[in-house]
Amino acid sequence: MRRSDFARTGKIIKFIVRQDRMKVILWLIGITFFTLIVPLAFEKMYESQQERDALAETMKNPAMTAMIGPGDLNNYTIGAMTAHEMLLFTAIAVGLMSVLLVTRHTRADEEDGRIELIRSLPVGRLSYLNATLIVYVVTNVFLAFITGFGLYKLGIESIDLEGSLLYGATLGATGVFFTSLTALFAQITESARGTLGLSIAFLLIAYLVRAIGDVSNETLSWFSPFGWVTKTETYSNNLWWPVSLIVIVSIVLVIIANYLNAIRDLEAGFLPENPGRKHASRFLQGPLGLTFRIQRVTLIFWAIGMFVLGASYGSVFGDLDSFFEGNELLEQMLVTEGNYSFTEQFLPMLMVIMSILAAIPTLMSLLKVYGEEKKGRIELIIGGAVSRIKLLGSYLFNSILTGFMMISFSAIGLWTAAYSVMDNPLSFGTIYSSAIIYYPAVLVMIGFTMLLIGYIPKASSYIWIYIFYTFFVLYLGGLLDVPDWLSKLTPFGYISKLPIEDMEWNNVIILTIVFALTSVAGMIGYKKRDIKSEG
Numbered sequence: 030m031r032r033s034d035f036a037r038t039g040k041i042i043k044f045i046v047r048q049d050r051m052k053v054i055l056w057l058i059g060i061t062f063f064t065l066i067v068p069l070a071f072e073k074m075y076e077s078q079q080e081r082d083a084l085a086e087t088m089k090n091p092a093m094t095a096m097i098g099p100g101d102l103n104n105y106t107i108g109a110m111t112a113h114e115m116l117l118f119t120a121i122a123v124g125l126m127s128v129l130l131v132t133r134h135t136r137a138d139e140e141d142g143r144i145e146l147i148r149s150l151p152v153g154r155l156s157y158l159n160a161t162l163i164v165y166v167v168t169n170v171f172l173a174f175i176t177g178f179g180l181y182k183l184g185i186e187s188i189d190l191e192g193s194l195l196y197g198a199t200l201g202a203t204g205v206f207f208t209s210l211t212a213l214f215a216q217i218t219e220s221a222r223g224t225l226g227l228s229i230a231f232l233l234i235a236y237l238v239r240a241i242g243d244v245s246n247e248t249l250s251w252f253s254p255f256g257w258v259t260k261t262e263t264y265s266n267n268l269w270w271p272v273s274l275i276v277i278v279s280i281v282l283v284i285i286a287n288y289l290n291a292i293r294d295l296e297a298g299f300l301p302e303n304p305g306r307k308h309a310s311r312f313l314q315g316p317l318g319l320t321f322r323i324q325r326v327t328l329i330f331w332a333i334g335m336f337v338l339g340a341s342y343g344s345v346f347g348d349l350d351s352f353f354e355g356n357e358l359l360e361q362m363l364v365t366e367g368n369y370s371f372t373e374q375f376l377p378m379l380m381v382i383m384s385i386l387a388a389i390p391t392l393m394s395l396l397k398v399y400g401e402e403k404k405g406r407i408e409l410i411i412g413g414a415v416s417r418i419k420l421l422g423s424y425l426f427n428s429i430l431t432g433f434m435m436i437s438f439s440a441i442g443l444w445t446a447a448y449s450v451m452d453n454p455l456s457f458g459t460i461y462s463s464a465i466i467y468y469p470a471v472l473v474m475i476g477f478t479m480l481l482i483g484y485i486p487k488a489s490s491y492i493w494i495y496i497f498y499t500f501f502v503l504y505l506g507g508l509l510d511v512p513d514w515l516s517k518l519t520p521f522g523y524i525s526k527l528p529i530e531d532m533e534w535n536n537v538i539i540l541t542i543v544f545a546l547t548s549v550a551g552m553i554g555y556k557k558r559d560i561k562s563e564g
Contacts, residue, residue, distance in 0.1 A: 033153055034153040034154045034155040034156070034482040035155055035156055035159060036151065036152055036153035036156060036164070036293065036375075037150070037151065037152040037153065037154045037156055038152075038153065038156040038159055038160050039160075039537065040152075041147070041152065041157055041159045041160035042163055042164055044160075045134055045160055045161060045164045046164060048134075049130060049133075049134075049164070051510050052130065052313055053130070053168055056126045056130075056170055057168070057171070057175070059124065059494070059497065060119065060122055060123060060126070060176070060200075060436075061172070061176055061179060063119070063501060064115065064119055064176050064179070064180065064200075065176075065179050065180065065183065066443055067111055067114075067115050067184055067539075068107055068108070068110075068111045068180065068183060068188060069183060069185075071107050071110055071111060071514065072107050072154070072381075074186055074367050075110070078105075079328065080249065081105045081107070081110060082105055083112075084105065084110070085102040085103075085105035086102075088100065088102055088105075088113065090243050090345075091345035092342065092346070092375055092379070093345075094243050094244055094340055094345075095240040095241070095243060095244045095342060095345050096240070096379075096382070097113060097114055097117055097118070097257075098113070098116075098117045098239065098243055098258075098259035099113075099243055099259055100103055100112065100113025100114075100259075100265075101113070101262065101264075101265035101266075103288040104265065106186075106187035106264065107185050107186075107187045107188060108185065108187035108188040108189070108192055108264030108265075109264045109265055110185065111188070111195060111196075111264065112192075112261075112262075112263035112264045112265070113411065116196060116199060116200075116258060116259070116261075116263060117255060117258055118198060118199055120199065120203040120255060121232065121236065121255070122497075123169070123200050123201075123203050123204040123207075124203055124206070124207040124232050125154070125207075125232065126204065126276070127165055127169065127204045127205075127207040127208040127211060128207050128225065128228040128229060128232065129225075130165055130168075131161060131162075131165055131207075131208050131211040131212055131215070132211055132215065132221055132224050132225045132228065133209070133493060134157075134161040134164075135158065135161055135212055135215035136214075136215040136218060136220065136221045136223070136224040137221035137224075138157070139215075139296055140220055140221050140296070144157050144295065145295055145296070146331060148295070148393075151437050153543060154290075154291060155287055155290055156293060158215075158286065158287065158290050159287070159319075161339065162208060162209070162212055162283060162286075165204070165208045166205050166208060167206065167518065168204070169200075169201040169202075169203075169204030169205050170199060170201050170205075172197070172201055172204060173197040173198050173200060173201025173202075174197060174201075175197070176196065176200055177193045177194040177195075177196060177197025177198065178193065178194075178197070179193075179197075179540070180193035180196055180197070180351055181193035181194070184421075187264060188264065189264070191267050192263050192264035192265075194268050195261055195263050195267050195268075195272070196270060197261045197406050198269075198272050199258055199261050199263065199271075199272055199275075202272045202275040202276055202279070203254065203255075203258060203275065204447075205275070205276065205279045206254050206275050206278065206282075207228070208279070209279040209280075209282035209286065210228060210231065210279075210282055211224065211228045212282070212283065212286040213282050213285055213286040213289070214227045214228050214231075215286070216286055216289035216290050216298065216299065217289070217298055217299045217300050218298045218300055218559065219296070219297065219298035219300065220298075221329060222323075222324075222326075222494045223298070223300070224326075225301050226326060226327045226330055226351045229330075230330045230334065233334040233338070234334070234337075235253040235254055235255050236253070236255055236338075237334070237338060237341050238250070238252055238256070239253040239255040239256040239259070240251040240341045240342075241252065241341055241344070242256060243256070243259070244344070244345055245344070249474065254275060254278075257271040257274055257275055258275075259272070268398040276507050315423075315556070316410065316415050316423040317422045317426060319410075319423075319426070320397075320423045320424055320427045321427055323397070323506045324394055324397060324427065325532065327390070327393070328390060328394070328431055328434075331389075331390040331431075331435060332434055332435065333435075333438075335383070335386070335387060335435045335438045335439040336438040336439065336441065336442035337442060338383060338386070338440030338442065339383060339438070339439035339440060339441065339443035339444075339445075339446070340442035340443065340445060340446040341446070342379050342383075342443055342446075343442065343443035343444065343445065343446030343447035343448075343450070344446040344450055345450075346372050346446070346447040346450060346451050346454075346455075349506065369528065369529050372447075372451075372455065373459070373529060374529055375530065376455075376459075376460070376463045376497075376527075376529075377442045377463065377526035377527070377530075378483065379443070380440075380466075380467060381441075381467065381503050381504070381521060381524075382500075382504060382552050383436070383443075383464065383501070384436055384439075384464065384467035384468075384470065384471060384521065385496065385499055385500050385521065386392055386435075386439075386475050387432060387435035387436045387439060387467075387471060388432065388491040388496060390431055391428050391431045391435060391471055391474070391475060392428070392434035392474060392475065392478055392493075393494055394424070394427050394428045394431045395424055395425065395427075395428035395475060395478050395479070395482070396478065396482070396489055396490070396492075397424065398420070398421060398424040398482065399482050399486050399489050402486070402560055402561070403465045403561075406460050407560055408560055409421070411560065417555055417556050417560075418552055418555075418556055421479075421482070421551075421552060421555050422552070425479065425548060425552075426444070427516025428475050429472065432468060432472065432475065433465075433468060434463055435529075436464050436467060436468055436471065437461070437464075437559070439464060440460055440461045440463075440464035440465065441461075443460055443464075444457050444460040444461065447460070459527075459528050462527055462528070463526075463527040463528055466524055466525060466527050466532075466537070467521065467524050468540050469520070469524070469536075469537050469540035469544065470519075470520040470521040470523070470540060471525055472540065472541065472544035473520035473543050473544050474492070474495075474496070474520065475544065475548070476543060476544040476545075476546070476547030476548045476551070477492060477495070477547060478492050478551075479547055479548045479550070479551025479552070479555075480547050480550060480551045480554070481551075482551055482554075482555060483550065483551035483553065483555040483558065484551075484558070485556040486509060486558075495519070498518075498519065499519040499521050502515050502516045502518075502519065502522070503516060503519070503521055503522065520540055520543070523536040523539075523540060524536065
């Protein structure tokens with residue numbers, strides 16, 4: 030590598046910052062806001078150490094360890110509680126931010142021809158890649174500082190300066206790791222779809238490996254960057270070496286990414302795309318077949334991930350009842366109306382998380398139609414004998430099917446693992462019904478996305494903010510004592526918590542009607558509005 034390979038990197042940095050400044054600001058505000066609001070809520074809810082110790086008892090079961098990782102449950106201060114219940118999930122959000130932003134400015138820009146245009150100017154061969162890396166490394170470093178000092182400025186006794194800086198550094202290092210990893214995958218694959226698919230697949234697998242390792246085999250956790258995140262023991266022993274390990278691995282990934290970028294041809298990858306058949310099948314000649322073909326690899330990866338996620342949770346079900354048995358405090362805290370086992374009482378919490386995760390590939394599948402529109406490909410299709418309604422309907426059908434498959438695979442995975450480890454396993458009907466009941470809520474999310482695509486397509490990405498809000502109020506709502514009406518602002522808040530609650534068929538019917546109306550309205554808007562590409 031020569032110095033000339035990095036020529037005009039500074040000017041490209043300014044170009045990328047100008048393009049993404051609003052996206053970066055919104056990501057930083059969202060992550061920082063939820064990072065700072067949680068410890069304040071914890072401080073109000075658990076004013077005495079006795080109350081915090083009682084909560085710590087509920088966190089000692091294997092299901093919670095698999096979900097949020099290990100924590101310092103013997104000294105469960107506000108700081109230790111915040112790190113235990115928030116650090117891992119926030120690190121996942123930071124990783125996702127880096128994956129999405131870096132993919133856009135590496136393989137996506139290359140696929141769209143922007144990098145070829147820029148390289149025609151007097152810039153270095155490696156300038157664009159390193160400008161992208163610098164922008165998002167600096168973004169994550171800035172995130173580390175504002176979250177670290179922000180937590181310290183809250184003035185909570187157990188949230189000291191060192192622990193707060195470590196908390197922020199852990200988030201920043203995780204973001205840097207996924208920035209580097211995505212840059213590497215952008216050299217290996219030949220498409221933005223492949224880069225995004227590999228990066229998100231790695232993120233999910235890393236979470237699952239950590240979950241299994243934390244519960245059954247600690248050695249496995251060492252193979253996951255999220256395992257390194259939990260080993261910082263923030264606000265407890267404050268171990269900095271895991272952060273150093275993440276940074277060192279990130280540097281290695283950056284060096285490899287630069288080397289691969291230097292030796293490959295533009296728009297080429299080291300994992301070439303399958304050229305496919307010489308003649309297309311009848312199924313592929315229609316918009317529905319084309320839609321499925323484009324997305325099939327990503328959907329297969331997501332389906333496997335959802336199955337493994339369900340299986341990882343189901344694998345700890347054999348220990349739950351024995352863990353709670355005889356613990357009077359926990360039995361009082363989990364008492365419900367009716368004669369339900371502790372495993373059955375944990376099901377709703379697991380299912381709402383898995384159903385929200387299932388909504389991610391579902392909406393990604395539908396939003397693909399606007400992504401293709403921005404690239405100018407939709408005009409080529411509707412310029413022929415394919416109507417707009419038929420085209421959008423194909424993406425809608427694929428999205429509906431994806432949502433059903435993702436929830437089903439997660440439920441099947443959970444039941445398969447639970448059946449093998451429980452002496453008296455729950456029936457398949459019990460587990461599957463507690464999962465599929467969330468399908469109408471996922472459909473409503475599809476309907477809302479259809480409205481955005483039909484009328485204000487540039488705002489369609491805001492549906493992810495709504496997904497994040499849903500996760501926040503439903504997962505953290507019980508812990509933070511969030512008012513019940515806030516959970517009613519999301520369709521997931523109207524779903525019965527089977528099997529410990531009675532089935533509310535009226536809510537299911539209403540949600541289905543809302544989905545149908547919003548989908549039809551979105552179709553009408555899409556039919557009437559202009560189709561525009563980014564040129």
